[in-house]
Amino acid sequence: MSTPSHSNINSLTRTYAAAIFDLAEAEGGLPNCETVGLELAEVAAAARADRLFSEFLRTPIVGAADKDQALRRIFGDGLVSDLVLRFLLVLNKKGRLDQIEGISQAFTQLLWERTGRIEVEVYSARPLDATLAEVVKRRVSEALGKEAVLRNRVDDHLIGGLKLRVGDRMIDASVATRLGRIRESLNTSGAEAVRGRADALIQD
Numbered sequence: 001m002s003t004p005s006h007s008n009i010n011s012l013t014r015t016y017a018a019a020i021f022d023l024a025e026a027e028g029g030l031p032n033c034e035t036v037g038l039e040l041a042e043v044a045a046a047a048r049a050d051r052l053f054s055e056f057l058r059t060p061i062v063g064a065a066d067k068d069q070a071l072r073r074i075f076g077d078g079l080v081s082d083l084v085l086r087f088l089l090v091l092n093k094k095g096r097l098d099q100i101e102g103i104s105q106a107f108t109q110l111l112w113e114r115t116g117r118i119e120v121e122v123y124s125a126r127p128l129d130a131t132l133a134e135v136v137k138r139r140v141s142e143a144l145g146k147e148a149v150l151r152n153r154v155d156d157h158l159i160g161g162l163k164l165r166v167g168d169r170m171i172d173a174s175v176a177t178r179l180g181r182i183r184e185s186l187n188t189s190g191a192e193a194v195r196g197r198a199d200a201l202i203q204d
Helices: 011-049 051-058 064-075 082-094 097-115 130-144 175-203
Strands: 117-124 147-154 161-166 169-174
Touching (some): 011 051, 011 097, 051 097, 064 082, 082 097, 097 117, 130 161
Parallel strands (some): 117 147
């Protein structure tokens, strides 16, 4: 399941996500929620990957009845669970199929909240290898008391080290930041030294 991006989540997508989450949990607990979350993510991924499918979901030109039949043909025969198919049909009826991306992301957020997981964006100068990613995940998980789900982003401006974003908090452990602090400290120390020499000359 992909990590959620806040850009597509709003009050509407949260409402729909909460509705199907409650139904999924009632039918089979959190394991069923995991399954439903994966299916929603697959539908959203298909919309991102296939321009025609994305247009089909968004266009008002195709009537609701025709979309209903198409959705049954596409996702019937066990491609997704009956719950997810019924949910897609409800979205179609409400004219909200174009919100599937945000609903999927909001659903994932709900699932992570219930299972003690948290998204952590890790910015690095180059992609993290599996070993380093596992070390970062373990340390961040221990610090936060939750299972960290890492999203690695490459930042060409970083010399080295890492920057972590947890929710609205940015934790900067990059080399560039450390160098900046050293430079600031040197500048401050240098200015103090100049003032000291000036004071000494005045006193003489």
